[in-house]
Amino acid sequence: MAKKSFMQGAVILGIAGLIIKVMGAFFRIPLANFIGDEGMGYYQTAYPIYVLFLTLATAGIPIAISKLVSERIAVDQHYEAYRVFRVSFILLFSIGICSSAILFFGSGAIVKAIGNPGAKFAMMAIAPALMFVPIMAAYRGYFQGMQNMKPTATSQVVEQFFRVATGLSLAYYLVGKGREYAAAGASFGATAGAITGLVAIMGLYLLHQKKLHKDIDRTSHIIGERSSKILGKIFIIAVPVTIGAAIMPIMNTIDVGIVMRRLQETGWTETAANGLYGQLTGMAAPLINFPQVLTQAIAMSLVPAIAAAYKQKDMKFLNYNVRLGLRTAILIGLPCAFGLMTLSEPIMLLLYPMQKASAVSAAPCLFIMAFGVIFLSTVQTLTGVLQGLGKPIIPVINLFIGAIVKIVLTYTLTGIDSINVKGAAIGTVAAYIVASTLNIIAVKRLIGVKFDVGLTYIKPVASALTMSAVVWFSYRMAYGFLGNAISTVIAVAIGVLVYGAMLFLTKAITNEELAYLPKGKKIVQIVNKIKR
Structure with a gap:
C-alpha cells in the first residue's frame, strides 16, 4: 500500500463539512419563520432525541471500521478488510432496525414522559432515518479505511441537501394543517436525506466494486480471524x-x-x-x-x-x-x-x-x-x-x-x-x-x-497575532464610514489574506506539505512563482 498523508482526505471532508453547515443554517432560519416557536418546540423535542440515538448507534463504529480496514489493507489483506466491512454492515443494519423501531413505536411514551405530546408526529417522522444512517456509516467507514474520503463527503452533502429541501418543502406544505404536522414534515427531511445519502454512497461503492473485488479475490486465500473476533475488535474500539x-x-x-x-x-x-x-x-x-x-x-x-x-x-x-x-x-x-x-x-x-x-x-x-x-x-x-x-x-x-x-x-x-x-x-x-x-x-x-516548537507554535502564533492586529485596525478604520456590518465583513476578508500571507512569509507551511493537498503540485508551482 502506497503511503498516504491524511491531508487530502481532511481537505475533502472539511469542504464538505462547511457546505453542510451553510445548508444547515439555511434550513433553520426559514424553518423557524414557517412553523413559528410552537412548531420549533415540537421539532426541537424530536431532533435531540434522534441525535442521541444516532450518537449511540454510529459514533464509534465507523471509526473502528476505518481503523481495522486500514490496518488490513496496509499488509495487503484486502479480503480481510472486506470481511470487516461485511461484519460491521450486519451489526449496523441490526442496530438501525432496533433503534428505529424503538423511536417509532415508543414515540408516544417518550413525548409523554418529556411532557410535549404534540411532538409525537415529528418523532415518528424522523425515526426511519435511524434505519438508513447506520448502514451508510458502514460504507463510510469502509471507504475511510481505504483513505478515500470522497464517498463520505459526497454522501454527506447529498444527505444534507435532501434533508434541507424535503424538510423545508414539507414544513411549508403542512403548516396549514397544524404546527405539529409542519414539524413532522421538517423532521421527515432527515429521513429523506438518509435514504438519498445511502443511495449515493451505495452507487459510489458499485462504481468502485470492480477494482475492489479484484484485490479482494486476489487475497481471498488468506486465512483470517473469525467473525466473532472481528466483532469483538469493533466493540473494543x-x-x-x-x-x-x-x-x-x-x-x-x-x-x-x-x-x-x-x-x-x-x-x-x-x-x-x-x-x-x-x-x-x-x-x-x-x-x-x-x-x-x-x-x-x-x-x-x-x-x-x-x-x-x-x-x-x-x-x-x-x-x-x-x-x-x-x-x-x-x-x-x-x-x-x-x-x-x-x-x-x-x-x-x-x-x-x-x-x-x-x-x-x-x-x-x-x-x-x-x-x-x-x-x-x-x-x-x-x-x-x-x-x-x-x-x-x-x-x-x-x-x-x-x-x-x-x-x-x-x-x-x-x-x-x-x-x-x-x-x-x-x-x-x-x-x-x-x-x-x-x-x-x-x-x-x-x-x-x-x-518543532518554532514551526508548531511560534510561527503560527506570530502569524495569528499579526492578523489580529491588522483586523482590529481595519475594523476601526472602516467603522466610522461604513458601519458595523460591512466593516466586520471587510475586516474578516483582510484577516484571511493577511494570515495566509504571514504563513508563507514566516515559512510556517512547507512546499512538501502543500504538495499533499488536492492539486498540490499546481499550488506549489503558483506559490513559487509568487515568491519570485
Missing part, C-alpha cells in the same frame, strides 16, 4: 469512542442545572438567568462549531493514516503525520480563535442585529469561548491520533478529567455575581486545555514524537 462522544453532551446537560441554579442563588431572576444562559449557548457557542468542522475532518482522516503507519511499524511516517496533524489543527484553530476574540462584539452585532443588547452582552462569552477553539482543535486531532494508535480509551479518560474540571469551575465561578454565566464559558475552555495537555503527554509517551 467503538465503545470507548461512543462513551467519549457522549461525555460533553452529558456534561452540558448537567451544566444547565448548575448554571441556572447558581445564577439564581446570586440574585438573578429565573427569566434573567435563562436569558444569560441563552446568550451563552444559543448565541455565542454555535460560532465555535465552524472551526470545529475543519478539525474534525483532520481527526477523521488521521485515524486510518495513523493506523496504517503503525501497523507497518513505519515510525518515521507515523511521526510525520502526527506532527503535521497537530500543526494543521493549530494553523486552523489560531486564526479562528484570535479573529473571534478580536471581533467578538462586532460579529455578535452582525449576526443578531435585532437583539443588540443581548448581542453586546453575549460578546464576552464569545471572547472567552473563542480562546478555547485552539485547544478544542488539538483535542479533536490528538483524539484521532490516539484512536489510530489503538488507544481509544485514553482520550475518553482525558476528556472526562477535563469535564470534571469544567463542572468544578462552572459551579464556583458562576456563583460569583460579577462573573455570572461567563464562569460556564471559562469552565468549558479549561476542560479543553486539560484534555489537550493530557492528550499531548499521552502521544509523546506512546510514540516518542517531538514537536
Whole structure:
C-alpha cells in the first residue's frame, strides 16, 4: 500500500463539512419563520432525541471500521478488510432496525414522559432515518479505511441537501394543517436525506466494486480471524469512542442545572438567568462549531493514516503525520480563535442585529469561548491520533478529567455575581486545555514524537497575532464610514489574506506539505512563482 498523508482526505471532508453547515443554517432560519416557536418546540423535542440515538448507534463504529480496514489493507489483506466491512454492515443494519423501531413505536411514551405530546408526529417522522444512517456509516467507514474520503463527503452533502429541501418543502406544505404536522414534515427531511445519502454512497461503492473485488479475490486465500473476533475488535474500539462522544453532551446537560441554579442563588431572576444562559449557548457557542468542522475532518482522516503507519511499524511516517496533524489543527484553530476574540462584539452585532443588547452582552462569552477553539482543535486531532494508535480509551479518560474540571469551575465561578454565566464559558475552555495537555503527554509517551516548537507554535502564533492586529485596525478604520456590518465583513476578508500571507512569509507551511493537498503540485508551482 502506497503511503498516504491524511491531508487530502481532511481537505475533502472539511469542504464538505462547511457546505453542510451553510445548508444547515439555511434550513433553520426559514424553518423557524414557517412553523413559528410552537412548531420549533415540537421539532426541537424530536431532533435531540434522534441525535442521541444516532450518537449511540454510529459514533464509534465507523471509526473502528476505518481503523481495522486500514490496518488490513496496509499488509495487503484486502479480503480481510472486506470481511470487516461485511461484519460491521450486519451489526449496523441490526442496530438501525432496533433503534428505529424503538423511536417509532415508543414515540408516544417518550413525548409523554418529556411532557410535549404534540411532538409525537415529528418523532415518528424522523425515526426511519435511524434505519438508513447506520448502514451508510458502514460504507463510510469502509471507504475511510481505504483513505478515500470522497464517498463520505459526497454522501454527506447529498444527505444534507435532501434533508434541507424535503424538510423545508414539507414544513411549508403542512403548516396549514397544524404546527405539529409542519414539524413532522421538517423532521421527515432527515429521513429523506438518509435514504438519498445511502443511495449515493451505495452507487459510489458499485462504481468502485470492480477494482475492489479484484484485490479482494486476489487475497481471498488468506486465512483470517473469525467473525466473532472481528466483532469483538469493533466493540473494543467503538465503545470507548461512543462513551467519549457522549461525555460533553452529558456534561452540558448537567451544566444547565448548575448554571441556572447558581445564577439564581446570586440574585438573578429565573427569566434573567435563562436569558444569560441563552446568550451563552444559543448565541455565542454555535460560532465555535465552524472551526470545529475543519478539525474534525483532520481527526477523521488521521485515524486510518495513523493506523496504517503503525501497523507497518513505519515510525518515521507515523511521526510525520502526527506532527503535521497537530500543526494543521493549530494553523486552523489560531486564526479562528484570535479573529473571534478580536471581533467578538462586532460579529455578535452582525449576526443578531435585532437583539443588540443581548448581542453586546453575549460578546464576552464569545471572547472567552473563542480562546478555547485552539485547544478544542488539538483535542479533536490528538483524539484521532490516539484512536489510530489503538488507544481509544485514553482520550475518553482525558476528556472526562477535563469535564470534571469544567463542572468544578462552572459551579464556583458562576456563583460569583460579577462573573455570572461567563464562569460556564471559562469552565468549558479549561476542560479543553486539560484534555489537550493530557492528550499531548499521552502521544509523546506512546510514540516518542517531538514537536518543532518554532514551526508548531511560534510561527503560527506570530502569524495569528499579526492578523489580529491588522483586523482590529481595519475594523476601526472602516467603522466610522461604513458601519458595523460591512466593516466586520471587510475586516474578516483582510484577516484571511493577511494570515495566509504571514504563513508563507514566516515559512510556517512547507512546499512538501502543500504538495499533499488536492492539486498540490499546481499550488506549489503558483506559490513559487509568487515568491519570485
